[in-house]
Amino acid sequence: MKHAGAVELAKRLAFEWADAVCENFAPKAMRGFGMDYDTLAAARPDIVMVSACLQGQTGPHRDYPGFGGQGAALSGFNFLTGWPDREPLGPFGTITDSLAPRFVATALAAGLLYRRRTGRGAYLDLSQVEAAAWSLSPWLLDYEVNGNVRMRDGNRSDRAVLHGAFPCAGADRWVAIAAWSQDEYERLAKIAGIEAPMAPEETLVEWTSSRTPLDVAETLQAAGIEAVPVQDFGDVFGDPQLAHRGHFVPLVHPFLGDGAYERNGFRTATPAGYGRPGPTLGQDNDHVLRVILGLTDVEIDALAAEGALD
Numbered sequence: 001m002k003h004a005g006a007v008e009l010a011k012r013l014a015f016e017w018a019d020a021v022c023e024n025f026a027p028k029a030m031r032g033f034g035m036d037y038d039t040l041a042a043a044r045p046d047i048v049m050v051s052a053c054l055q056g057q058t059g060p061h062r063d064y065p066g067f068g069g070q071g072a073a074l075s076g077f078n079f080l081t082g083w084p085d086r087e088p089l090g091p092f093g094t095i096t097d098s099l100a101p102r103f104v105a106t107a108l109a110a111g112l113l114y115r116r117r118t119g120r121g122a123y124l125d126l127s128q129v130e131a132a133a134w135s136l137s138p139w140l141l142d143y144e145v146n147g148n149v150r151m152r153d154g155n156r157s158d159r160a161v162l163h164g165a166f167p168c169a170g171a172d173r174w175v176a177i178a179a180w181s182q183d184e185y186e187r188l189a190k191i192a193g194i195e196a197p198m199a200p201e202e203t204l205v206e207w208t209s210s211r212t213p214l215d216v217a218e219t220l221q222a223a224g225i226e227a228v229p230v231q232d233f234g235d236v237f238g239d240p241q242l243a244h245r246g247h248f249v250p251l252v253h254p255f256l257g258d259g260a261y262e263r264n265g266f267r268t269a270t271p272a273g274y275g276r277p278g279p280t281l282g283q284d285n286d287h288v289l290r291v292i293l294g295l296t297d298v299e300i301d302a303l304a305a306e307g308a309l310d
Helices: 004-016 027-033 037-043 068-075 095-118 128-134 137-146 182-192 200-208 213-222 233-237 240-244 285-292 297-306
Strands: 020-023 048-051 122-125 162-167 174-179 226-230 248-253 257-262
Touching (some): 004 027, 004 285, 020 095, 037 048, 068 095, 095 122, 162 200, 182 200
Parallel strands (some): 020 048
Antiparallel strands (some): 174 226
């Protein structure tokens, strides 16, 4: 989109062909391209557009660019994640980059349904930070109602008597355990030999450290206590439950070779899925340029020579 020719191609797709436009540039960008909603809607009153930049299209910070790392910090995720006596860590990865697309897909579906029902388009202004903050509603509500600012507390939960991940036999092997009631905790204490009420986790570590995660999980589950192995990604790929449900789809990528691609976490009676990996850069250019836009060989060669297709 830094090339004028590329912008013109995108504008043709939006003005002549698309049912919807989704973008997550900073607000100034789409206006600069001549592809903001007001401009599009003037020519295409039925166009649906979703904008999903970091902090939305309005407000004093609207032009602040960023991605999931900043979104996690601004929404409160980082402040909640970590140990009480250490600095905020933030969740693994750029969490708003994972959360926001779910909101975008829902907003887009709503916009298209509105278009089908009324014949009119719609503009949907989504903020990645707000999508993340919405996901933290219980903590925000606790502050609004009770004035409580939740602090980092490791793996503990204020709704459980005991809650955490504990080391097991083997290199970096762990088990997650949760005792939600006093009765569950007393059963756990009997099994693990916990006698000191002031230091239950230290005693539990002594018990789990000599056992495999699966052994601990099966023993505690048999006693009605929540416990599961903490799986690394090798475990996840070999998980028999995921294999049974066909979670990973084997596909061949033209550059990366054989690979496993994830399906959605739900199954429907209607067949759904995909039979190829994500397209490589420019893979579908020919279809878009020739079939959708109807460009000639001469026009395509000229665009390529100008660098508009790079």
